[in-house]
Amino acid sequence: MSQQHHQPVWVPDEVDIETPSAARMYDYYLGGSHNFAADRELAxxxxxxxxxxxxxxxxxxxxxxxxxxxxAASGIDQFLDLGSGIPTAGNVxxxxxxxxxxARTLYVDCDPVAYAHGSTLLSDVPYARFLHADLRDPESVLGNAELTGFLDLRRPVAVLLFLVLPFVPEADDPAGIISAYREASAPGSxxxxxxxTGDYRPQTVARIRDVYKHASHSMTLRSKPEIEALLSGYELLEPGVIDTILWRPDRGAAPDPLGGDVARxxxxxxxxxRA
Ligand SMILES: C[S@@+](CC[C@H](N)C(=O)[O-])C[C@H]1O[C@@H](n2cnc3c(N)ncnc32)[C@H](O)[C@@H]1O
Structure with a gap:
């Protein structure tokens, strides 16, 4: 991005607003306001x-x-939201x-804007905190005083990884990372x-991957068997790994905007x- 953009006053000086951020592009897709010109251009x-x-x-x-x-309804009262993103409507x-x-929630994200905004937003919420950390280093997350003083890993916890593993390439050993979080969590977690995934439309996905080469994080899409392999050591709730819109859909929800087309x-x- 050659164009210079002005740094808004609420953004910490060390934040690079010239490099498009995957977190803030996603915020833009969702209609959020925590994104900058470079993010919007690439989005x-x-x-x-x-x-x-x-x-x-x-x-x-x-x-x-x-x-x-x-x-939460089945009794889990601790949530570790890894790659939580910028807090947005309907937060964990x-x-x-x-x-x-x-229920207590610890958000973890490496994006400085997600952290700046998240920690401000949560400053008067006793049951949620925000940790600025890289999930690829499980020890630095699991051993962080922010976590150990807030969650009790001797009791069951839900580890959440919503749309973040595409930013963890094979070279970073996603299976090893997941297994570290699994091993640190109690049975019943x-x-x-x-x-x-690129299972349906590999050419479209290749074009998106090319776009994200210019963002803070590049993208790795995975096949269904690859995702199943990442989940080894867990007993999957029915219906297993499935298209997201088909995972226990809410009865009475509005009609699907894409006509239920899982490829789209x-x-x-x-x-x-965890057994
Ligand atoms: C597409 S957003 C998903 C946000 C949220 N989990 C959701 O599903 O709505 C991906 C988030 O993962 C974060 N992220 C990517 N790699 C990360 C890492 N290694 N450690 C922590 N956060 C990471 C990004 O900063 C971004 O906020």
């Missing part, structure tokens, strides 16, 4: 390659809502708290994840339990 390019990006982001949030509500802590008033979403979801 528009992504939406040219893939006009369904906005519906995709909304469907992911709807899955987050269904999964967190189910887990709100959904969890509504279903279970004892859960994992919930969503993940983009190209996103899988799953929830698993």
């Amino acid at each position: 528009r390019q992504a939406m040219q390659a893939w006009p369904d990006a906005r519906a995709f982001a909304v469907a992911n949030r709807a899955f987050l809502y269904r999964a967190v509500k189910l887990l 802590h709100e959904v969890a708290f509504t279903a279970n008033p004892d 859960y994992i919930a994840l969503s993940h983009g 979403y190209s996103m899988y979801a799953a929830v698993g339990r």
Whole structure:
């Protein structure tokens, strides 16, 4: 991006607003206000390659809502939201708290704007905190005083990985990372994840990947068997790894904006339990 953009006053000086951020592009798809000109420019390019990006982001949030509500209602009262993004409508802590008033949520994200905004937003919320960290370094997350002073990993916890693993390439060993979080969590803990895939439209996905090469994070899409492999060690709740809109859809929800065409979403979801 050659064009210089002005730094808004609420943004910490160290934040680079010239490099498009995957977190803030996603915020833009969702209609949020925590994005800058460079983010919007690249997000528009992504939406040219893939006009369904906005519906995709909304469907992911709807899955987050269904999964967190189910887990909180079934007694989980600790949520570790890895790659939580910029707090947006229908946040995990709100959904969890509504279903279970004892529920605590720790958000983790490496994006400085997500952190700046998230920690401000949560400053007077006793049941939620925000940790600025890189999930690819599980020790630095799991051993952080912000976590150990807030969540009790001797009791079941739900580890949430919504649309973040596409930003963890194979070279970073996603299976090893997931297994570190699994091993650190008590029996009866859960994992919930969503993940983009190239299973349906490999050419479209290749174009999106090209766009994201100019963003803060490049993108790795995975096939259904690859996602199933990442979830080894968990017993998957029915219906297993499935297209996100088909994961326990809400009866009575509004008609699907993309006519229920799973290829247009190209996103899988799953929830698993640690035995
Ligand atoms: C597409 S957004 C998803 C946000 C949210 N989980 C959701 O589903 O609505 C991906 C988020 O993951 C964050 N992220 C990417 N890599 C990360 C890493 N290694 N550690 C922590 N956060 C990361 C990005 O900053 C971004 O906020």
